Amino acid sequence: MSAAALAADIRAGRRRAVEVVEAHLADIAARDARFNAFTEVTAARARAEAVAVDAAVAAGRDPGPLAGVPVAVKNLFDLEGVVTLAGAKIERDSPPARTDAFLVRKLREAGAVMLGALNMDEYAYGFTTENAHFGPCHNPHDLSRIAGGSSGGSAAAVAAGLVPITLGSDTNGSIRVPSSLCGIWGLKPTYGRLSRRGAFLFVGALDHLGPFARDMTDLALAYNALQGDDMDDHAQAWRGVEPVSLEGGAEDLRIGILDDHFARNGHAEAFAAVAAVARALGAARHVTLPDAAIGRAAAFLITMAEGANLHLPNLRARPDDFDPGTRDRFLAGALLPATWVQQAQRARAACRAKALALFEEFDVLIAPATPYVAPPIGQEMIEVDGQSIPVRPNLGIYTQPISCIGLPVIAAPVAGVPTPGNLPIGVQLIGAPWAEDKLFRLAAHLERIGACRAPTPRSAHA
Amino acid sequence: MPEFDPDAYARQAAAAVALPLHERHLPGVVMNLALAARMAGLVAQMPLTPADEAAPVFTAGRTPPK
Numbered sequence: 001m002s003a004a005a006l007a008a009d010i011r012a013g014r015r016r017a018v019e020v021v022e023a024h025l026a027d028i029a030a031r032d033a034r035f036n037a038f039t040e041v042t043a044a045r046a047r048a049e050a051v052a053v054d055a056a057v058a059a060g061r062d063p064g065p066l067a068g069v070p071v072a073v074k075n076l077f078d079l080e081g082v083v084t085l086a087g088a089k090i091e092r093d094s095p096p097a098r099t100d101a102f103l104v105r106k107l108r109e110a111g112a113v114m115l116g117a118l119n120m121d122e123y124a125y126g127f128t129t130e131n132a133h134f135g136p137c138h139n140p141h142d143l144s145r146i147a148g149g150s151s152g153g154s155a156a157a158v159a160a161g162l163v164p165i166t167l168g169s170d171t172n173g174s175i176r177v178p179s180s181l182c183g184i185w186g187l188k189p190t191y192g193r194l195s196r197r198g199a200f201l202f203v204g205a206l207d208h209l210g211p212f213a214r215d216m217t218d219l220a221l222a223y224n225a226l227q228g229d230d231m232d233d234h235a236q237a238w239r240g241v242e243p244v245s246l247e248g249g250a251e252d253l254r255i256g257i258l259d260d261h262f263a264r265n266g267h268a269e270a271f272a273a274v275a276a277v278a279r280a281l282g283a284a285r286h287v288t289l290p291d292a293a294i295g296r297a298a299a300f301l302i303t304m305a306e307g308a309n310l311h312l313p314n315l316r317a318r319p320d321d322f323d324p325g326t327r328d329r330f331l332a333g334a335l336l337p338a339t340w341v342q343q344a345q346r347a348r349a350a351c352r353a354k355a356l357a358l359f360e361e362f363d364v365l366i367a368p369a370t371p372y373v374a375p376p377i378g379q380e381m382i383e384v385d386g387q388s389i390p391v392r393p394n395l396g397i398y399t400q401p402i403s404c405i406g407l408p409v410i411a412a413p414v415a416g417v418p419t420p421g422n423l424p425i426g427v428q429l430i431g432a433p434w435a436e437d438k439l440f441r442l443a444a445h446l447e448r449i450g451a452c453r454a455p456t457p458r459s460a461h462a
Numbered sequence: 463m464p465e466f467d468p469d470a471y472a473r474q475a476a477a478a479v480a481l482p483l484h485e486r487h488l489p490g491v492v493m494n495l496a497l498a499a500r501m502a503g504l505v506a507q508m509p510l511t512p513a514d515e516a517a518p519v520f521t522a523g524r525t526p527p528k
Contacts, residue, residue, distance in 0.1 A: 205518050234521050294508050297501035304498060316481055328490025331483065332498060335475035335491070340502040345516035347508040352517070 003069040003164040003218040007111070010068035013057055017050035017068030021113050024070040028115065028162050035138045035160050037153040039075050040082055040117040046070070049113040056111075064111030066165070066225055073167040074154045075117035076124060076200035077101040086200040087120040087150070089133040090314055090321050101198025102230050103167055103209055110225035115163055118153030122323035124169055124202040125307055125330070126150050127177045127395035128377075132323040136377045139182060140457035141423055145374040148178030148395065151212070155182040158212045159457055165222045169199060170208045172299055173399025176428060179212060179411035180369035183424025184454045185219045185443070186212045190433045191406030192237035195230030203306040204235065205345070206299060206403055214454040216444045219410075220244050223436070244437045246444035253442055255283035256362035258430075261292035264385060265397045266371030273414040273425045274368055280451035287358060287365065295351040295401035298344035302404075305341040308333030352405040359432035364442050366427055368398045369411045373423035402430055410439045412452040424455055468495035 009015040025043050032038050056063040073079070076086040078097035085091045099105075104114065119137045121129055129137035129152025137152035139145040140160040147156040151168025155178030158166050168175045170188040179186030187210040194209050201207060211222035227241045257278050263271060278284070308315065308330045314322070315330055322330065358365065375382060375391050382391040402409055410429045419425055429446075431439045446452040469492050476483040483491065 231524055234524065236524075238524070291508060294504050297504035300501045301498060301505065304494075312479075312481070319482075319484065319487060328487055329494050331481070331487055332472070332491045332494035334479060334481055335472055335495065336498055337475075337502075340498065340505070342516060343502070343508075343510070344505050345518060346510050346514045347505045348517040350508055350510060350514055 001164070002215055003066060003213065003221055006069050006164065007065060007067045010053065011057065011063060017053040017113060018047065020068050021046050021050040021070060024115060024163065031160065032162060034143055035140055035156045036135050037118055037137055037157040037160065037162060038072065038116050039085060039119050039134050039153070042079060042082065042114055042116045046113050046115050049108065053111055053113065064109060065221055066107065067111035069112045069165060070115045070163045071107055071112045071165045072115045072118050072157055072163050073104060074120050074151050074169060076120060076169060077104055077117070077167060078198035079104060079114065079117060082117060084200055085117070086124065087122040087131055087134065090318065097198070099198065102195040102228070102233070103226050104198070106226050106228050112165070118157055118166060120153055121150035122326045123307065123311065124150040124171060124174055125326040126392065127173060128392050129153065129178070130325065130377060132325060138377070139374045141183060142374065142421060145376050145423070146181065148181035148370070148374065150174040152178050154212050155179055155184060155186070158184050158214055159454070164213060164218055166212045167209060168212060169202070170210060170403060171203050171206045172303060172403055173396040175210050175212065176369050176399045176409055176411040177395050179413070180426030181374040181424065183413040183426070184212055184214055185216060185413065186210065186411040187219055187223055188403065188409045189223070189436055190408040192235055193408070193436070194226050195228065195233040195236050197230055197233045201310060203303045205302055205306060208403065216246055216440070216447045220246055220440055239434065242437065244440040246440060248441045250281070250442045250445035253363040253438055254361065255281055256285050256287035256358065256365045257283060258289050258365050258367040259286045260288045261401065262289070262367040262398055265394070266368055266384065269373055269417060269419040269425050270368035270371050272417045273427050274366055276414055276417050277366055277412070277427050277446065277451055280446065280449060283366070287362065289358065289365065289401065290354040291351050292401040294347055295404040296397065298348045298351065299400045299404035301336065301340050301344040302348070304329060304333030305336045348404055355405050355407065356432070363431070363435070363438050365430040367430060369426040369428045370395055371397055373419050373421065373425050398428065402428065407431060407433060408436045408439060410443045412443055412446060413454045415450060415453045415455070466499050468492045468499065471495065
């Protein structure tokens with residue numbers, strides 16, 4: 001059941017939030033072992049919050065637009081009284097969070113009920129959620145395959161129907177990659193739009209937070225609830241609350257299809273997904289995002305250096321407590337010449353200037369979200385354009401150039417495209433800075449005409 | 463100009479930042495440094511002038527709303 005439908009029932013008194021939360025807790029207890037999406041279920045908190053929502057309804061008070069809606073967050077968000085793991089064994093030794101992260105507070109103010117914390121790549125440094133400490137997250141569409149990452153638990157929990165809305169983070173693609181591989185909707189807002197306070201840092205220069213959902217109504221509900229001014233996040237560029245709507249159609253939007261970098265480096269299904277959306281929109285204009293490969297390389301270097309520096313004390317003292325999948329990248333990142341990193345930060349600004357010029361001619365740019373459908377858990381190499389390359393870093397080939405320059409993106413699950421194993425795949429709908437409203441209008445249009453929708457996993461309820 | 467030697471560089475740079483580097487981690491570190499060097503080569507292709515400022519800009523503090 002969608003968040004919108006649940007909230008409508010609870011607000012109208014047709015269902016009680018405590019019944020909804022009990023049903024969801026039972027469902028998670030029965031089914032999550034196959035996905036390994038949750039690392040912590042906050043049952044006591046959820047029950048208390050549900051009681052408060054029911055009390056508000058009974059007293060005639062407005063419990064908020066997400067009244068009684070069960071939600072969960074990537075385990076890098078602070079939840080009061082819970083240790084923020086950020087996917088790391090090392091963080092088990094940290095004290096519990098003293099308060100909720102800013103966005104968790106916004107969800108709670110909107111009436112949502114917090115069910116727990118979700119699996120991720122260690123310190124968000126990965127695209128697969130094959131976490132060595134907490135186990136791999138399994139894709140609800142094929143349990144032998146990855147859910148994507150680093151917000152893999154967030155995407156899998158929504159795709160499996162365990163909760164209708166989750167939050168994740170996206171530094172290089174960590175919302176858009178798992179959205180694509182799990183066949184759901186995900187939003188990476190403009191850099192600086194949403195407060196990041198109380199979310200474990202990975203790369204402050206590139207970190208974004210955002211929601212996942214199975215339909216556009218729920219994605220908009222979540223995004224509108226998450227907006228809020230936070231004087232304590234220096235990276236937030238506050239513009240006031242700018243609520244999005246699904247109304248208005250998409251006829252006025254000028255659509256460009258990204259070519260060059262975004263038309264190679266992947267498998268046929270990635271390009272078929274873009275072609276299907278272009279056909280549905282009657283969009284025929286192709287355009288090049290200049291220097292996409294340079295932007296990706298810049299993001300790669302900034303990520304290595306900034307991420308490593310955060311963890312330098314632990315890299316010195318206890319390197320073997322890191323996930324082997326992330327450790328050597330962090331160690332190498334601590335050693336990069338300053339010239340490489342500073343050049344990357346200047347190249348990044350130059351990439352942004354060239355990209356912004358495109359938005360004088362286009363409102364939304366369309367690109368693949370991932371180069372292929374979800375690979376099997378444990379797969380190391382994959383063949384792309386006739387070459388065998390490492391499967392994991394290549395998952396971010398299309399997302400990294402975009403987050404590098406902070407543009408807002410909705411990852412949209414594409415319907416009716418033949419794919420290997422009938423697995424889901426998504427596209428990126430990319431907007432100008434602060435133009436989330438146009439992305440929501442276009443995504444809602446695509447959903448309405450049936451070009452995009454979240455498929456129901458076959459294995460999730462088996 | 464000698465070629466970049468990630469193995470020798472890793473050992474020296476680790477000493478410079480007081481990062482103990484274990485032999486068992488060295489192959490992975492060297493592989494990642496070699497990959498980073500390729501990425502740095504790509505980034506170096508971007509023509510930049512002294513007027514090209516770095517992306518992150520420090521803010522002294524946000525102004526509270528009036």
